[in-house]
Amino acid sequence: MKYAYIYSLLLIFGFSTMSCEENEDYLDNTFRNYLGYEIEQANQKITSTVEGTEEGQYNAGSKNVYLGVINAALDVFNDNNSSQNAIDEAYKVVQSAGVNYFDEMVPFTSTLVNAISEANFLYNATEEGENEGNVKPGSKAPFLAAINEAQSFLDAGGYTQSELNDAVSLLTVATFAYEANIIGAFNVPIANASFEGSGFSTTDFSLIPNWNFTGNRYGWASVSSGVVSTSDDPSLVTTTDGVYAGIVNNYSNGIWQKLGEGVHPGSTYILSFDGSIRTSLADWTGAQYETFILSRVIVFNSEEGDFTDITVLDQQSNSLGSEIDLDDFISFTHSLTIPQGSPLLGKKMVVQFKTYEAGFAFENEIWTDSESSEVWVDSQVFVDNVSLKRE
The missing domain is CATH 1.20.1270.90 (AF1782-like)
Structure with a gap:
């Protein structure tokens, strides 16, 4: 009985081992439909790519080489008498040809x-x-x-x-x-962050280093965005850094600067700046409105400076109130977090500042709810001491 039991165990063990070996051999075989799938994927790659010399295109003649391999594999696939070895080999050759074809791409x-x-x-x-x-x-x-x-x-x-x-x-x-x-935190460099770079007051943005003018919102508006010094403007009693401050007019689309910083998914950025009202005129009824600085962090999706094709990472309305305080700037912080896995990875970030008048009208020292959206009122704001940190 003892030997019979051992013999039975050996038979079972031997049978199990043989089954595993056979199973492993079987798994090494390629099903015909797997080969068909590889051929289909290869054909899609062939039709979706072009030969040329630009990035992402493929070297001349590479498509014909790849197509020859695909057609040979297709012959094997369509032949019902193809052996398992032939199917396996065709599968491996098509896969290898796909890798070789990828290497024929003009590199990015x-x-x-x-x-x-x-x-x-x-x-x-x-x-x-x-x-x-x-x-x-x-x-x-x-x-x-x-x-x-x-x-x-x-x-x-x-x-x-x-x-x-x-x-x-x-x-x-x-x-x-x-x-x-x-x-x-990493201090993201912002050039001419305090608008001192020109060394003189001007409304010509071509003379202001690193900052750009987005253009007028209305063709009829006379816009005076630029930079000004404390000695040239009585409404600028002091600045928070240096002697100059940037000016943004609400009839313009604001000012902007493209940074060297690429978008870092998963990071939090802190944009800081100081703002103050330069002018805030009443509307035709005599009503005074709340003045805002709109801070935005964006990326250009296509051409630099094309604001018709941008992605806004975040924007924030920052209230300066409704009355001019000639002696005081208000400090603002604007926090934004880039989501993990953002497709904008590495895209260069842009800081933009705009201004507008909105909110409730201030009439006879009483806040009224007659207005709750942006209004046509001529106003200008000062922007100074801009910084950006990545945490």
Whole structure:
């Protein structure tokens, strides 16, 4: 009985082992419909791509090579007498040809160019030290080495899209590691943040470094946005930084600056600035309205400066009240969080300021509810001391 039991166990074990081996061999085989699926996917890739010399196009002759492999696999698929080995081999060849065809793509070099630009921006915007916004000592040298390696790879040329993707990944990892060594919040550089750059009062935005004028809202309006100093404007008694402040008119579409900062999904940004009323005229009835500064953080979806095609990351209305205080600026903070997985990753951020009059009318020192939306009233505001932090 004892030996019979052992013999039975051996038979069961042996049978089980053989079953597993047979099952494993079976799993290595390719079902005919799997091959059909690969052929279908390959054909879709062929029809959706074009040959050419621009990024994302494919090298001349590459489509015919890929198509030859697809047609050979299709012959195997359509032949009911094809052996399992032939089906397996055709499946592997089509998959391999897809990888080779991908490498025939003219690489998206701009992806690495942008990654290097972002890394250089971050490197130049930080200093080693122990204070908030500094990067920990010893961080800059290895980060610069990673940037230089990526630049050398880019300059060498002759790479495939797969190799380019690897280079972008390496630099991205180095960039994230560097950012992790920044102490506290990162101070995103804003050029000419206090509007001191021109060195003189002007309404000609071509003479104001780094800031841009969005244009008039109405063709008939005379708009005087620009910069002005305390010595040139009696309504500007003081500024919060320097002697100049920016002017935004509510008959304009505001002012803006494109930053070097790319969108960081999962990050929180704090936009800070100071604002004050320059002029706030009553309307034709004598009513005085509340003055607002609209702060916006946006990205251009296509051409820079095209405000007909933007994505607004966030905007906030900041009230200056309804009366002019010649001695005081109000400090504002505008917080926004970029969602995880945002498709805007790396898109350059833009800060924009507009102004408008709205809210309730102030008549005879009594707030009335006769108006609750934007109104046509000539007003101008001062903007000064702009900053942006990424937490």
